Amino acid sequence: MLGMKVLLYLEGEKAISKSGIGRAIKHQQKALELQGIPYTTDEHDDYDLVHINTYGLMSWHLLKTAKKAGKKVIMHGHSTKEDFRNSFLFSNQIAPLFKWYLMHFYRAADAIITPTEYSKQLIQSYGITCPIFPVSNGIELPKYTPDKAKEVAFREYFKLSAEQKVVISAGLFFRRKGIEDFVKVAEQMPDVTFIWFGQINKWLIPSKVRRLVEKNHPQNVIFPGYIKGDIYEGAMSGADAFFFPSFEETEGIVVLEALASHQQVVLRDIPVYEGWIGEDAVDFASDIDGFVAALNRVLSGQRNKCEAAYKVAESRRIELVAKQLATAYQKVMEL
Template sequence: MRVAIFTDTFIPQVNGVAGNTGRLADALTKREIPCMVLSPDTGYEGGQGYNVYFTRRFSFPAYPECKIALPNYLKMCRQLDLFKPDLIHLVTQFSIGLCGLRYACSTSIPVISSYHTNFPQYLSYYRLAFLTPWVWKYFRWFHNKCLKNYCPSETTMKLLKENGIRNLDLCGSGVDIALFNPNKRSPAFISKIGADNKTILLYVGRLAKEKDLDMLMEAVRVLNNSFQDICLVVTGDGPLTKTLKRNAPENVIFTGYLNGEELAEAYASSDIFVFPSTTETYGNVILEAMASGLPVVAPYSGGIQENLIDKYNGLTCRPRNYGDIVAAVTMLKENDQLREALGNQARTFALKKSWDKILGDLITDYFELVKNNMRKLQ
């Protein structure tokens, strides 16, 4: 079996889709399954044992971190003809993904897709809600040409079904429990950010409107009226960075993007993970925080519902309600025993979320789809 993966984002870009796609390519390679990743040029230097085909790209003006591909379809087809894929996996629905769908349809190669990002919900944050029916119309056309459409959560699967998308299946995300580990707590990291003897709240993710960061900042302002020994560490970057830095309270620390061991240290060195987003299809960072032993405070909304269990591994809030965030953080701040218990249970919960099983099950599906296609051709 030979697999071609089409994606509009790839490592070393920092987002859940890029990271998950890199893990999938690694998993295929470890199983000695030839793999080709087609992506906009992200500067990735390769060396992992799989083929990477980059296309030209430009940065979206309103969101410089978002790279828009300008693929040369004919050149891409020549590379694919040489690679001879047995299965095509579309990770994104736009320029590169559309090329993959066109190639699959023209060659009768079985094609599957994933739904990772809730673009229709994002539109309302950018005053483009009037486009929502058209986006769903396009998504129906795109996904209904695929043999399977993998959803990261039950909530996302329900949303797609309600919008007329068929052939749905569940494929969640896992977490690297060796990397994200409470033992990575670092006094040096705490001192470096000037948070000695403080309760550290942590946010990890893109700094963009759809992450509801206005609710988090308002919650911190209210919390500052009651506590002088808290700080919020914001790890990530995005189009809102300058605005947030300009308007944030003094006890908000911006680290920019962190990766690998530095990110693991940031998680493990914090006390409470606070994530206000209501637009997640899954929320990988929720699991990373739990694996690091942190209780999670987040809205019980979207894909977050897949992992957040109220009063077991965190505390739930109503969507876009900073008062609930304040109440939850206050409860954990004032009750060390509760905070420790939820953190320990969060780690226990995350230990069951193995990447090996999730990706192993997906690859088993790959084999079945290819086998079924070969039967049809006989």
């Protein structure tokens, strides 16, 4: 491990700082600090291995330059064709081209790091043969320890009484994230406040989703935009449930945040959670009626899976991820 310096690269950092990828690179930095591995985020610095998190033209140029200079290159498999679909305007039409484009990066890398066994299998199904290491994005547990002051700040920010039932979610305004189902479920539970944290330039998403966020939602749904810090962390533990109806993820950082917050969690039953999140820790459902039933069980106190949920987050805590990341880097340096 001695003598290895890592370049962590994120193209267009400002544009994607509010996304899961933006959060993931912060976790990578923390992981390297925990392991005492020197790193830089400046591509003009000296380095031995580059860990590329994005897929733009500058990322491609860096990949080719690094390979030519004899440096090791790891691509981070944040993205797949499957999770690109139902996101941006025209994403479904572009998805096959996006997959072809992704494969150029994945084929050119010495190795790939991706958050779950599920996303590893997807990338392998594209015909990629280089080593693929499943390493969670990780979670900083202390940040999401329930804190009464943060929970009060959350309720005061949204002018919610202590008795008001609240269900939250977080993510970009993508159909893939299940935002339409989130609103449909809220329509069936008018006495409950539903809050969706997150934002994106609304002209990048289909008009139907844009109208849903701007005006076509019931009064009990709030879209406050992107909020971080005490209000968000207070919501994660101080709400009555975290409901994430996403159709496709490579892991789901916001799910880890909810689990770490000792929160009651309701998820769509999709393959990415297989093998690491079980029904002992969360409630799974697949349609509107199922989501409503699951949330009603949680809100009426029939379910308490908080401790099992927290244990899942513990298994992906940043300290463990740091060791797995260091091991992956070492193996790539030895290739």
